[in-house]
Amino acid sequence: MRKILWWQQMVYQLLLLAVGLFALLPVWGMLRIALDGAIKGAPTEFRLWPEEFTLAVFQHVWENPSQTLSIPGLLKNSMIVAGGAAIFSVVFGASMAYAFARFRFPGRKTGLFALLVGAMLPPVALMTPLYVLLSALGLRTSLLGLMIVYAAFSMVFCIWSMRASFQAVPLELEEASYLDGATHWVTFLKVSLPLALPSIAVAALLAFLLGYTEFAIGWLFVESSDNVTMAMAVSGMMRQSGAEWGNLSALALLMSIPVVIIFMILYRYLMRGMLAGRLED
Amino acid sequence: MMRRIFLWLAILCVVGLAWGLRLRALEQLPIDYDEDDYLGAAIHYAQALRERDLAEIINYDYNYEHPPLTKLAYGLAILPLTPASPIIERPSSAPIVSSLPEPHFQTARKLSIILGTLQVLVLALIDPLAGLLLAINTWQIKYTSQIMLEPLPSLTSILAVILYIKSGRRWNVWLFLSTLALGITVAAKFPYGIVGVAIAVHWLMEEYPAQERLKGLKLIRWLAPVAGFAILAAITFFATNPRLWTDPLSRLGAAITFHGDYATSDYVRGAGLPPWQPFVWLFQSVPWHPGVFLVSMDVLITLMAILGYKQMWERQRVFALWLVIALGFLLVWPTKWPQYILILTVPLSLASAYGFRASIWQPLVNWIKRDKHHTRARIAGSPLKIGWQELRKALPWLIPGLVVLGFITVYPMVFQGAMALTDFGSSAIRDGLSGGVWRETWKGFSGQVEPVTAAFFQRSMSKEVHYAGTTLLRQLIGGAAADYLVFGILWTFLAIASQTALGVSVALLLDRAGVLFKGWWRAIYILPWAIPEFVGGLMWAQIFDPRFGWFNQAGKTWYETADYPGAANFITQWQSNPTYALLVLLITATWCGFPFMMLAASAGLKLIPVDLHDAAEIDGAGGWKKFRFVIWPLLVPLLLPAVIIRAIFSFNQFYLFLVLEPPFPLATFSVTSFFFFDQLGQYGASAAINIFTILVLIALILWFNQWSKAAEGYTYA
Numbered sequence: 001m002r003k004i005l006w007w008q009q010m011v012y013q014l015l016l017l018a019v020g021l022f023a024l025l026p027v028w029g030m031l032r033i034a035l036d037g038a039i040k041g042a043p044t045e046f047r048l049w050p051e052e053f054t055l056a057v058f059q060h061v062w063e064n065p066s067q068t069l070s071i072p073g074l075l076k077n078s079m080i081v082a083g084g085a086a087i088f089s090v091v092f093g094a095s096m097a098y099a100f101a102r103f104r105f106p107g108r109k110t111g112l113f114a115l116l117v118g119a120m121l122p123p124v125a126l127m128t129p130l131y132v133l134l135s136a137l138g139l140r141t142s143l144l145g146l147m148i149v150y151a152a153f154s155m156v157f158c159i160w161s162m163r164a165s166f167q168a169v170p171l172e173l174e175e176a177s178y179l180d181g182a183t184h185w186v187t188f189l190k191v192s193l194p195l196a197l198p199s200i201a202v203a204a205l206l207a208f209l210l211g212y213t214e215f216a217i218g219w220l221f222v223e224s225s226d227n228v229t230m231a232m233a234v235s236g237m238m239r240q241s242g243a244e245w246g247n248l249s250a251l252a253l254l255m256s257i258p259v260v261i262i263f264m265i266l267y268r269y270l271m272r273g274m275l276a277g278r279l280e281d
Numbered sequence: 282m283m284r285r286i287f288l289w290l291a292i293l294c295v296v297g298l299a300w301g302l303r304l305r306a307l308e309q310l311p312i313d314y315d316e317d318d319y320l321g322a323a324i325h326y327a328q329a330l331r332e333r334d335l336a337e338i339i340n341y342d343y344n345y346e347h348p349p350l351t352k353l354a355y356g357l358a359i360l361p362l363t364p365a366s367p368i369i370e371r372p373s374s375a376p377i378v379s380s381l382p383e384p385h386f387q388t389a390r391k392l393s394i395i396l397g398t399l400q401v402l403v404l405a406l407i408d409p410l411a412g413l414l415l416a417i418n419t420w421q422i423k424y425t426s427q428i429m430l431e432p433l434p435s436l437t438s439i440l441a442v443i444l445y446i447k448s449g450r451r452w453n454v455w456l457f458l459s460t461l462a463l464g465i466t467v468a469a470k471f472p473y474g475i476v477g478v479a480i481a482v483h484w485l486m487e488e489y490p491a492q493e494r495l496k497g498l499k500l501i502r503w504l505a506p507v508a509g510f511a512i513l514a515a516i517t518f519f520a521t522n523p524r525l526w527t528d529p530l531s532r533l534g535a536a537i538t539f540h541g542d543y544a545t546s547d548y549v550r551g552a553g554l555p556p557w558q559p560f561v562w563l564f565q566s567v568p569w570h571p572g573v574f575l576v577s578m579d580v581l582i583t584l585m586a587i588l589g590y591k592q593m594w595e596r597q598r599v600f601a602l603w604l605v606i607a608l609g610f611l612l613v614w615p616t617k618w619p620q621y622i623l624i625l626t627v628p629l630s631l632a633s634a635y636g637f638r639a640s641i642w643q644p645l646v647n648w649i650k651r652d653k654h655h656t657r658a659r660i661a662g663s664p665l666k667i668g669w670q671e672l673r674k675a676l677p678w679l680i681p682g683l684v685v686l687g688f689i690t691v692y693p694m695v696f697q698g699a700m701a702l703t704d705f706g707s708s709a710i711r712d713g714l715s716g717g718v719w720r721e722t723w724k725g726f727s728g729q730v731e732p733v734t735a736a737f738f739q740r741s742m743s744k745e746v747h748y749a750g751t752t753l754l755r756q757l758i759g760g761a762a763a764d765y766l767v768f769g770i771l772w773t774f775l776a777i778a779s780q781t782a783l784g785v786s787v788a789l790l791l792d793r794a795g796v797l798f799k800g801w802w803r804a805i806y807i808l809p810w811a812i813p814e815f816v817g818g819l820m821w822a823q824i825f826d827p828r829f830g831w832f833n834q835a836g837k838t839w840y841e842t843a844d845y846p847g848a849a850n851f852i853t854q855w856q857s858n859p860t861y862a863l864l865v866l867l868i869t870a871t872w873c874g875f876p877f878m879m880l881a882a883s884a885g886l887k888l889i890p891v892d893l894h895d896a897a898e899i900d901g902a903g904g905w906k907k908f909r910f911v912i913w914p915l916l917v918p919l920l921l922p923a924v925i926i927r928a929i930f931s932f933n934q935f936y937l938f939l940v941l942e943p944p945f946p947l948a949t950f951s952v953t954s955f956f957f958f959d960q961l962g963q964y965g966a967s968a969a970i971n972i973f974t975i976l977v978l979i980a981l982i983l984w985f986n987q988w989s990k991a992a993e994g995y996t997y998a
Contacts, residue, residue, distance in 0.1 A: 004795040012790055016802045019787055022872065023806050026820035029831055033823065042826075046834035096682025103675035106668040117979055118690065122933035124951040125971040128958055129693035129700060136714045152689040159682060184674075213813035216939055220959060231813070238819065238940070245823065252816045263811030264804075267880070 034058065034249035042245050061250040066240070067233045068225040071254070078229040080143050081218075082211030085150035086204040089158040094200070097162035098188060102174075115163075118156035123210075126152050127217050134221070141223040149221060150214060154207035161206075165199035166192055202266065209259060230255050291409040292402070299401035299416035302575065303394035306426035307387070309573045316428040317378045318344050319352055320389055321368035323428075324382070326356030328364060339523050343370055345532070346539035348522045350468040351430045358392040359385045389428045396432035397425025403439050404627055411634035414582050415626060419567040419574040424620045431623045434473035437466040439627050442599055445480050450487065450506070460510055464517020471540070472624050475610050477514060479603035481507050486598070544615040552617070555859040555946065559611040560767040562619045563629070565760020577759050582633045589636025597631060604628035700968035704735040704749045707962030708742055717746035724748055737761060740963050753969035762973065764946035765953050769932055769977075772866075772949065776931040779871040781924060784878025785916070789908070791879075792886045803883075810876035818940035821869040827853045862943035869937060874927055878920075885919030886912070925985050929978070950974040 004012070033043060034057055036050035062071050069077070099105075100112060130149050131140065139145035169192050177187040193200075215235035222228060228236070234255050237248045322344050329337040344352070359365070365382040405412025415421055424431040444459035459480075467474040484507050490499060519525055524532055543549060555561075566577030586604075594601040607625035614621075699722040705713050724730045725748030732750030735741065787806060791799050809817060824831045833852045840848045855861035889912060897911040935951040948956070950970055958967035 004793065009795070009797065012793065012796050013798070015790055016787075016796075016798075019783070020802060020805045023809055023876075026817065026824055026872065027808060027812070029824045030820045042829035043834070044829070046831065046837075092685040093682050095678040096686075099675045099678035099682075103671050103678070104668075105672040105675040107672075117975070117982060120929045120933075120978055120982065121975065122935060122949075122951040124935060124954050125697075125974055126690065126693055128954065128964060128967045128971055129697035130689075131958070132700070132713060132718070132964065133693055133696060135710075148689060152693070155686065156690060209813075213815065213936075215815065216936065216955065231815070234819075235815070245829070248819075249823070252819055256812050256816050259813055260808070260811040263807070267807055267811075 030249045030253060033245050034253055036246060039246050040244075041242065057246040057250045058254065061247050061254065065233050065251055066237050066243075066247070067228050069228060069233075071230075074228060074230045074233050077143060077227060078212050078231065081146045081150060081229055082208045082214075084147040085154060085211045086158075086207040088147065088151040089155040089207050090162070090200060090204045093155055093159040094162055094193070095188075097159045098166050098192065100159070100163045101166035115156055115160050119160045121156075123153040123214070123217060127220070131221065140221050141227065143227050146218060146221055146227070146229075147211075149217065150207075150211035153214075154210050158203045158207050161203040162196070162200055165196040165203070168199070169195045198269070202269065205262060205266070209262070212259065288409065292405045292412065295405045295409055295412040295416055296398060296402050298413070300394070300398045302416060302422050303397050303426045305575070306422050306573055307390045307394050310423065310426060310570060312377055312379070312381055312386075313427050313429075314377055316386075317368055317371070317381060319355060319428045319430065320381055320386060321370065322349070322352040323355035323359055323389055324365050324367055324385065326353050327360050328367075330356060330360055331364065335523075339526050342524075345524070346536050346543070347430055347470060348468050348536070349524050350465065350521050351433045351470065353523070354433055355389045355392060355428060359388050362388060386428070390426060393428060393432040394426050396436045397421070400425070400432075400436040400439060400627070403436070403443065404630065407443065408631060408634050410637060411631040414630040414633050414637075417574075417576045417578060418582060418626055418630065419577055419579055420562065420619060420622055421626045422574055423567050423570070424623050429620060430470040431620055434466045434469035435623055435627070437462045437469060438473045438476040438624070441466055441476055442480065442603065446599060450484060452506075456510070457513070460513035461517050463514040465521050467514070467518045468521040471537075472610070472614075472621060475607045475624055476603055477511070479599060479606050481511065482606065483599045483602050484510070486602075540616075549616050553859075554617040555768075555863075556612055556617075557767060557771055558617040559608070559622055560771070561763045561946075562622050564767050565763035567619075568760065580758065580760050580763070582630065585634075585636030585640065586629050586632035587636070588640045589632045589634065589638075592635040592639055593628070593632045596635070600628040600631050604632060697968045697971055700965055701754060701972045702749060702751065703746050703965045704733055704741040704743075705746045705965040705968075706740040706742075707964070708740070709744055709746045710964075712745045713964065721746045721748040725750060735965060737957070737963070737966050738961070740961055749965065753966055754972060757969060757973040762950075762953070762970065765948055765950060766977070768946050769949050772863075772934070772947075773928050773932045775863075775867055776870045776874065776934070777924060777928045779867055780874035780878050780927060781920070783871055783875040784880075785882045785920070787875070787879045788882035788886055789912075791883060806879055807876050809872050810880075812873075814873055815936040815940050817873050818869055818937045821865070821872065822941050825852070825855065825865050827856065856942065857944050859944055859947055862941075862947055866937065866941060866943055866947065869941065870931065870934070873937070874931075877927065878923060881920060881923035882916065885916050888919060889915050929981065932978070932981070933974075950977070 032047070032050050033039060035053055035055070036043075036047075037054035037056050038050070038052040065071050065074060067074065100108065100115070127149070130152060134140040134145045134148065137145075139148070173191050173195070174187050177191045182190070212229075213231050215229070215231040218229055218232045219235065222232070234248070234252050237243050237251055322341070325341060325343070326338060326349070329335075329341070338349070338353070341349070362385055365385045368378075368381070371378075401412050401416045404415050421435075425435060441459050441462035444455045444462060448455035448459060450456070463474075463477050463480070466476060485503070488503060488506075490503060519529065563583045564580055566579040567574065590601065590604070593604075604625055607628070611617075611621055611625070696718065699718050702722050702725065703718055705718060709717060721730070725732060730748050732752060733741075733747045735747075735749035735752050737753070737756065741747065790796065791803060812820075823829075827833060830852070836848055836852065840846070850858075851861050851864075855865050893911055893915070894907070897907045932949065933951050934949050935955070938948055938952045939955075950973070954967045954970040954974070957963045957970060
């Protein structure tokens, strides 16, 4: 192990500190507004620290997120829409992903390319036709409709990443299962699926996050105030002219907390998966 | 022999085509800005020539910012005609005049197209395909068919380069002719002198004495010939610029000062064109005169030029330098008028010709050859049967996914394709919801109805959907979205570059052995990744807020007391100034994206064996050298998938733009499509933009050509 000199350590720490400040600056900027009870409307003077430190703003927003629904109601809608979309994508996509991972059928390469293009499409590219089609079916404004929309956004991408996780399952294990007389279906259920489950869960979580943080298309589709999600509530407050900065900041932070926790728990796992995926070919 | 004949025939065809297209433009193009100025000057010069009044030629100061040579040439062209009455002088910002004296107007324009066609001929002599591309370039046609300053310097600039190449940098007659052409070029219009810079740079590069220290005499020996070349060109410049025959320095100074002032004037600034506007011109055909130019392949020419640039750099270095230096000049110079791009259309066409041959012609030939091969192989063996068995096995696994995907993505996509062929807008929503889109596209495909014209920013007021054919898509491919396409590419490139630079730097810092608190720092850096994009955008929007934001409140007293308007302008005007807004967007996108690149780079660095570090250090490679020649080459392939994923993510970036609300033309295709749908209610236009986005994405993915590798990392983006 090479040692570094004390002044080198200083330089490194200073550089790291600069990047750290860059990373934390906007977060603290929002947090200190949310923690300041003295701000009425927008902040009027420069401050690094809240003038009147309080959690009252969070409490106020929790009780009154300026939608007809309360926060639990908004979160429930988010869960239904985003969670439903994630489960839908994974359940209906899993067997297809398995087929792409394990069978060499004609058209596989074309199919893979189509999946890749589909996975890289922006949500807006599907929004336009889905708006018309779901309107025609009378589903557009319902939570079910929104769930279908978010599922459409994430399903191809889920199939694509599940394919990678199935491919990572060692072939020998499946072959051993065949030798014991198991069918494809039993092997899939008893061997491949359990082994691939962690990475499938990650795919589902990312699909969930896509729906959980979506707001623009949600506002386009939803009409009833009963069907507003958490992210939509934040953007709704953002669009309100003259909204309190404190309330908006607090609501946005409340919305982000679950996502941050999920990422912090998962990040090691994501990195490992990234390396595994790369070494696989 | 046959080859030669074909070559000459090809050149003849190209020249004929160039002449025809320019003749058509001469007849059909309306009078444009500035044409009255130049024709007016020409009439004045013709009068002076007729009266043999040299003093008048020297001292005529109308339109003094441009040297007189081109205007004199127009004067000579109309000299044989009956004298025309002088044209009233007007400021350059006045509206277009309605009529100009005939036949002087036509005659002067004819001189333009002669010069323009000659220019095509010269380029075709080096490369007929490049000549063809120059012949059909709509900007080139427009500005070499009107009474503009462009035709003469366009021709002489390419002559200067070709004569320079022919001279082989020896002091022969070609080199003298080259200085002559260069001098005339500058005397015809200043910016075209950029070609002289390219020649000088090329000369210095080629003659750079390798492995020797440049000192004293050697330095002089290296620089002197180029200086001599420049002096000769300058002599020609003064000789062909009669205005400088008396009081040269102050008059030259006045002309240059004018351009400097003009470039920073409110008139130019009021046009609101972003610094990258030259790219926008290059990514579209001339939009103002539909039906005049017959072919509009300018987008393709530019794309192919990007693909062919590397080859041109190897084969025709001067032209490659010309292109890059001219582009740099155009990006930096504040005045962004479209005719300026003519200073680089020649090297652009040449690069494009290389691109066409390497990216379309060669693959096509290869494909035809390989295809024959394939058919033979297929007849010989029959793997088809095995394929079918595999498909039978795979089918039950595929069906659930196929059915669901069919309903929620494939059918919507097909429907979107149909929508893109209609003028479907919000007034026709009832009809559209009850099957109007399919009805109309069916009618259109079966030839029952003629397509109506649909346009962007123009919502159909009809209560019914109408078949519009491919008008919208064709407009997009022809460059209707050039503003967004150029911004999208620029944005993708800049965003990915800044994220990667910061991410890799941080990863390298954290990779050093012995650095303290690594885990803590990493945990802090991951935070931006975990925060949803739109919340991150909101955080930065609060900080950058022109009135209540942190930066304004912190800096207000400072930039008000220190009288530093630059900082104040940045904070208070970024929401309306494209350059400032781009900077704010980039800062935010870097913040959102660098953690992912840092993690990817960290993971990659762990795979680089420690021995290599040691080996490099034993070989005496210091910090930068070790990174550049040992670590970087190994890291790039590991980083590439992450870069590609982030690039496509940036190309599609949506929520960031929605939250920060930058001014036109700062929008990705997603944002534009959403805007057309949500704000303008043009559903058909929105669908057309989406279809176009998908086409561009497919092209990008094919271009990255690494898609199997790129895909692996995608799971975790």
